[in-house]
Amino acid sequence: MDFAFTDEQQMIRDTAEAFLKDTSTSEAVRTAMVSELGYDAELWQRLCGEMYWQAIHIPEAYGGLGLSYIELIAIVEQMGRYLLCAPYFSTVCLATNALLCAGSEEQKAEHLGAICEGKTATLAWSNTGGWTADSVSASARKDGDDYLLNGDYRYVVDGASAELLILAAKEEGSDAVQLFAVDAAEAGIERQALPTMDQTRRQAAIQLKDLRVSAGAKLACESGDAADALNKTLQLATVALAAEQAGGMQQLLSSAVEYTQERKQFNRPIASFQSIKHKAADMMMRNEVARSSIYYAACVADEALNGGELSAELPEAASIAKAWCSEAYFKNAGEAMQMHGGVGFTWEYDVHLYFKRAKASEHLLGNSDQHRENIAALLLDGE
Amino acid sequence: MKLQFSEKDEAFRKEIAGWLADNLTGEFAQLKFRGGPGDEHMFPEERKRWEQKLAEGGWTCVGWPTEYGGRGLSIEQQVIFYEEYARAGAPGRMGHIGDGLTGPTLIAFGSEAQKAKYLPGILAGTEFWCQGYSEPGAGSDLANVKTKARFDEAKGKWVINGQKVWTSLAHESEYCFVIARTDPDSKAHKGLGFFLVKMDQPGVTVRPIEQITGTSEFNEVFFDDAECDADDIVGEPGDGWKVAMGLLGFERGVSTLGQQMAFQNELNEVVKLARENGAANDPQIRQRIAQAHIGLKIMRYNSMRMLSGDKGDGSLQKEALIYKLYWASWHRDLGELAVDIMGPEATILPEAPYELNRLQSLFLFTRSDTIYGGTNQIQRNIIAERGLGMPKEPKW
Numbered sequence: 183m184d185f186a187f188t189d190e191q192q193m194i195r196d197t198a199e200a201f202l203k204d205t206s207t208s209e210a211v212r213t214a215m216v217s218e219l220g221y222d223a224e225l226w227q228r229l230c231g232e233m234y235w236q237a238i239h240i241p242e243a244y245g246g247l248g249l250s251y252i253e254l255i256a257i258v259e260q261m262g263r264y265l266l267c268a269p270y271f272s273t274v275c276l277a278t279n280a281l282l283c284a285g286s287e288e289q290k291a292e293h294l295g296a297i298c299e300g301k302t303a304t305l306a307w308s309n310t311g312g313w314t315a316d317s318v319s320a321s322a323r324k325d326g327d328d329y330l331l332n333g334d335y336r337y338v339v340d341g342a343s344a345e346l347l348i349l350a351a352k353e354e355g356s357d358a359v360q361l362f363a364v365d366a367a368e369a370g371i372e373r374q375a376l377p378t379m380d381q382t383r384r385q386a387a388i389q390l391k392d393l394r395v396s397a398g399a400k401l402a403c404e405s406g407d408a409a410d411a412l413n414k415t416l417q418l419a420t421v422a423l424a425a426e427q428a429g430g431m432q433q434l435l436s437s438a439v440e441y442t443q444e445r446k447q448f449n450r451p452i453a454s455f456q457s458i459k460h461k462a463a464d465m466m467m468r469n470e471v472a473r474s475s476i477y478y479a480a481c482v483a484d485e486a487l488n489g490g491e492l493s494a495e496l497p498e499a500a501s502i503a504k505a506w507c508s509e510a511y512f513k514n515a516g517e518a519m520q521m522h523g524g525v526g527f528t529w530e531y532d533v534h535l536y537f538k539r540a541k542a543s544e545h546l547l548g549n550s551d552q553h554r555e556n557i558a559a560l561l562l563d564g565e
Numbered sequence: 566m567k568l569q570f571s572e573k574d575e576a577f578r579k580e581i582a583g584w585l586a587d588n589l590t591g592e593f594a595q596l597k598f599r600g601g602p603g604d605e606h607m608f609p610e611e612r613k614r615w616e617q618k619l620a621e622g623g624w625t626c627v628g629w630p631t632e633y634g635g636r637g638l639s640i641e642q643q644v645i646f647y648e649e650y651a652r653a654g655a656p657g658r659m660g661h662i663g664d665g666l667t668g669p670t671l672i673a674f675g676s677e678a679q680k681a682k683y684l685p686g687i688l689a690g691t692e693f694w695c696q697g698y699s700e701p702g703a704g705s706d707l708a709n710v711k712t713k714a715r716f717d718e719a720k721g722k723w724v725i726n727g728q729k730v731w732t733s734l735a736h737e738s739e740y741c742f743v744i745a746r747t748d749p750d751s752k753a754h755k756g757l758g759f760f761l762v763k764m765d766q767p768g769v770t771v772r773p774i775e776q777i778t779g780t781s782e783f784n785e786v787f788f789d790d791a792e793c794d795a796d797d798i799v800g801e802p803g804d805g806w807k808v809a810m811g812l813l814g815f816e817r818g819v820s821t822l823g824q825q826m827a828f829q830n831e832l833n834e835v836v837k838l839a840r841e842n843g844a845a846n847d848p849q850i851r852q853r854i855a856q857a858h859i860g861l862k863i864m865r866y867n868s869m870r871m872l873s874g875d876k877g878d879g880s881l882q883k884e885a886l887i888y889k890l891y892w893a894s895w896h897r898d899l900g901e902l903a904v905d906i907m908g909p910e911a912t913i914l915p916e917a918p919y920e921l922n923r924l925q926s927l928f929l930f931t932r933s934d935t936i937y938g939g940t941n942q943i944q945r946n947i948i949a950e951r952g953l954g955m956p957k958e959p960k961w
Contacts, residue, residue: 183574183641184567185869191566252566439953454956459949460942466952467887474867474884481568492568502859554855555848561836561858562845 185477187256194249195256199263201233206264208532214267215381215535219343221267229268230300236274237298239487240282244294251418251484255425255476262426263433265382265535269302272340275422276415277303280348282487283418284361284411286402293346293363303346305415306335306388313416313548315350315359315409320390322351322360329400331362331370331393337546341386342375348401349390350412358407362399370394380542382535414486417500420547421479424503427511427543428472434518434536435465442521452521461517468510472503479503498560505553508544515540568869570641578645584622585653593618593656600657601827603930604923605782609737612659616690619660626664626688633672633680634688640872647823654830659737663687663694667742667761670812674759674799683761686739697729697743697762697786698809705943708754708806712788714745714798721795723760725768725788731937735771735784738764743788744809747802757805761797768792778929779919821868821888828861828896831927835903838924844906853902860895867891886952890944893934900931 187195205225214222230236239254240246254274261270274297281293297303308317320333331351335341349362366373370393376385403411439462442453452458479499486496515537519526526533544550570578589597593615600612619625628643629635638646658664668687671679686692703709712727725745735741741762748756762769768791773781799808839845839854871885903924904911915922921929935941949955 183570183644183869184873185866186873187566435953439955443955451956454959456942456946456958459955460945462953462955463887463890463945463948466883466948467891470884470887471863471867471891474870475863477566477870478568478862478866481566502862505855505859506863551852554852554859557855557858558845558851561854562840562851 185481187252191253191256194253195260198233198235198257198260202260202264202266206261206266211265211267211382211532211535220340220375220381220384221269221343226268226302227300229270236270236278236300238274240278240294240298244290245298246294250480251421251487252477252480255422255480255483258422259425259429259432259473259476262429265430265433265532265539267382269304269340269343271383271419271422271426272304272344273297273302275419276305276339277344277346277348279418279487280305280361280412280415281363281401283415284401284403284408285363289363289401296346301346302340302344303348304338304340304344305348305350305419306338306341307350307412307416309334309336311337311545313420313552315412315416318350318352318359318409318412320349320351321354322362323354325394327397329360329362329395329397331390331395333390335388335390336376336385338386338388339546340384341388342373342384347371347388349388349393350408356407359409359412361401361403361408361412362395363401364393364395364399368393368395378542380535380538382539383542414496416547417496418483418486420500420504421476421483423543423547424472424479424500424507425476427507427540428469428476430536430539430543431465431469431472431507431511431514434514434533435462435469437532438462438465438518438521441525445523458521461521465514465517468514472507472510475503475506498557501548501553501556504548505550505557508553509550511540512537512544570645574639574641574645577642578649581624581646581649582653584624585649585655588618588622589653589655596656597654598656598830600659602657602934603778603780603782603926605657605733606780608656609659609734612656613690613693613737615656616658616660616693618690620688620690625660625690626668629668629672629684629688633668633684635668644822644872648826651823651826651830659693659734660687660690662696662734662738663692663740666696666812667694667740670742670759670799670808673811674804674808676796676799678796679761679799683740692739693734693737695732695735695738695741695764695786697732697741699731700728701730705940707809708757710744710746710757712743712745713749714743714747714758714760715749716747716795716802717792720792722792723758723795723798725760725762725791725793727788729786729788730783731774732771732784732786733782735764735786736773740764741769741786742799742812744805747798747805754806756803757809758802759799759805759808760793761799762788762791762793766791776930777932778921778926821871821892822865824892825861825865825868828864828892828899831899831903831923832857832861834923835899835906838903839906842906842908844908850902850906853905857895857899857902860898864892864895883952886948887944889939890941890948893941893944896934897931900928904928 237246238249242248309319322329322331347364347366353360372389374387378385442458443451445452482492482495482499485492519533522533525531627636627638627646631637714723714725717724743760743762744757747758768789770787772785774783844850867884
């Protein structure tokens with residue numbers, strides 16, 4: 183047992199921190215978040231070309247770096263910290279994981295290879311913000327050698343800009359969930375960018391109208407039903423989202439402590455008041471244990487991707503991390519805003535960006551109540 | 566990062582689990598799950614014999630270096646030891662102060678003579694220790710101790726006068742380590758000494774404190790011209806604070822995982838009750854049970870992180886700084902959850918005049934968790950000041 187980053191993992195984490203601190207500045211985030219694409223295409227090229235982060239956990243056989251989920255989480259934590267606007271979560275944490283969980287060798291070689299080269303992708307599975315395969319509502323009807331897909335998706339992360347779409351649909355007749363890898367430019371796909379309260383992560387609505395896809399677009403998935411693969415994908419993504427949340431918490435804590443040290447009232451820094459110190463201490467406690475939860479979940483996620491002995495723990499570890507981090511991030515964002523006083527309410531200071539991101543992330547992939555109920559069912563129902 | 570223990574460590578796990586299964590039988594069977602916090606006053610004689618049984622198996626002082634008679638276990642194996650100990654329901658350790666605090670302190674700061682005099686009794690489970698830190702006027706402000714120690718040249722002994730409070734198991738202990746002022750004019754953390762004092766002497770009086778549970782594991786201890794030998798001071802006069810703080814460092818660490826296994830036993834009981842009495846169908850109770858489970862799992866992950874990152878220099882990392890505040894708050898919440906699951910039945914006692922069942926006792930006793938060993942408020946000050954570099958409290 184050694185529950186600490188290896189030197190190499192620490193180095194990757196430190197590099198990510200330094201790179202993002204430099205490139206994903208407040209100014210850069212604010213420019214990207216109101217741009218048409220929602221992110222800086224040039225920065226995305228650097229992430230893919232120089233850092234090769236999009237390929238971090240893609241096996242070497244498909245052109246990736248073949249590193250573990252722990253390295254991925256270490257980077258994603260820093261992305262959350264610096265509010266990076268980029269199609270990383272959608273491409274790597276959603277679409278790539280779906281391909282890894284359900285794709286055939288051939289499909290992985292094709293699509294993961296393209297992702298390694300910088301292609302963006304996302305996963306669309308639900309119209310209701312559900313966070314399991316139960317929420318799939320689009321339909322797939324066999325039509326000769328093809329499938330005809332119909333249905334609506336909402337809250338699709340980076341859905342308007344992604345180049346490759348992984349679409350979940352239920353097969354008519356069997357009700358089996360299937361995943362299809364489809365070029366976003368295909369006829370029959372209507373995409374609408376949705377204006378979002380949290381501008382640092384884009385969402386879209388997607389409508390499929392008799393979208394015709396070849397049988398080869400269906401991700402292979404040996405069992406014939408991709409529901410388990412989709413659930414696993416969503417759990418893997420949930421772990422990554424929790425890591426983003428932990429990163430965001432860190433930045434809120436740092437900025438709140440810094441601000442309260444500078445801000446003077448009654449002839450003393452407001453950081454010297456216990457009412458402020460105790461808020462900060464609670465923020466640090468929530469933040470540190472959040473970190474413990476995501477690192478544990480990252481180790482489990484890595485085993486789940488590689489069929490390790492802790493694979494079966496993934497649903498629990500993901501729910502633990504998300505239940506804790508969602509609530510803690512939002513709580514810390516609220517506290518940070520309060521500690522900033524009036525300026526925390528302004529557009530100029532960054533606190534509101536984190537506050538909005540915290541609430542948006544909380545409702546993506548299941549909120550704390552839902553993940554707690556997931557845990558409760560594991561503990562209390564059944565034999 | 567690697568979560569699994571090595572094969573060698575897993576073999577060790579089997580060894581200790583097997584030993585406990587073989588030995589926690591006969592006269593010791595009644596001690597299962599007894600003697601923990603809130604129940605420490607129970608079965609003292611039987612639990613002392615159990616300490617001697619542990620000693621026979623070489624299972625006392627497992628973290629001490631072998632040169633001092635310990636087992637010299639690695640951090641991983643100590644973790645496993647404490648986990649299996651708690652999993653088996655082995656009783657609260659009568660010897661934990663000597664094993665976990667006095668011993669490591671003497672090994673780090675004591676003279677060879679002190680080690681030779683005191684370590685064997687701790688190892689053998691025949692001599693028990695209590696902790697003389699808090700005083701009526703020195704709780705959160707520990708450095709404000711008023712107990713005095715003066716060296717009597719004629720007798721060649723230290724003479725101690727003052728009062729300690731919240732001393733657990735003082736009435737069952739052979740010795741007490743005491744911080745007392747060697748320089749009567751000194752203030753705060755300067756001018757203190759760290760003394761090893763025999764309890765069985767005319768100058769020492771123990772008076773039990775009746776707690777909200779109606780039981781008494783804590784005591785007041787009065788020193789009226791109590792004596793100890795000239796060489797029963799650890800370090801020099803004036804070194805007391807340094808030694809005391811070093812000792813507090815030993816309190817944290819590997820035993821936390823054993824503590825968590827005991828928490829798991831409690832949570833299991835809460836979950837079992839909820840399933841039996843139907844509370845498990847209440848959506849709000851489900852949320853709270855899940856939150857308790859999540860909180861305990863994360864506590865474990867946090868401890869694993871704390872232990873893996875341990876630099877071995879006693880410096881506390883951030884995940885260690887928050888530990889006391891975290892577990893104390895979690896445990897207090899569990900106590901509240903337990904009685905809320907019991908419902909109105911929680912208000913009825915098993916026996917007059919004031920016998921509590923385990924969950925009722927948990928509910929009441931956990932109120933002390935957020936107070937002793939540094940209140941939640943003091944913990945928050947420490948976190949803000951040491952962990953975040955925020956301004957120190959002004960001096961009055």
